[in-house]
Amino acid sequence: MTEWNDGRLDDLSKRVDRIETKMDKGFAGIDRKFKEVERKMDDGFARIDSKFDELHRMLFKAASGLAIGLLGLMGVLIGVIATKF
Secondary structure, three states: OHHHHHHHHHHHHHHHHHHHHHHHHHHHHHHHHHHHHHHHHHHHHHHHHHHHHHHHHHHHHHHHHHHHHHHHHHHHHHHHHHHHO
């Protein structure tokens, strides 16, 4: 009876080893997929960051143009007011 149990335990051990090998292969595939998704997300975030940088530059140029325009308008108004008196 002891030999039968040892043989069954050996068979079980082999089955567990096969299952472990299958799981390792499966997890390796999942790891590859996660790395691919992470790379795609990083690329996407980099594109979004560049768009925000472009937007920031555009807003800064627009604000600078408006500020210069307002200063010019104030200069013209001061000149018109100064010539009236």
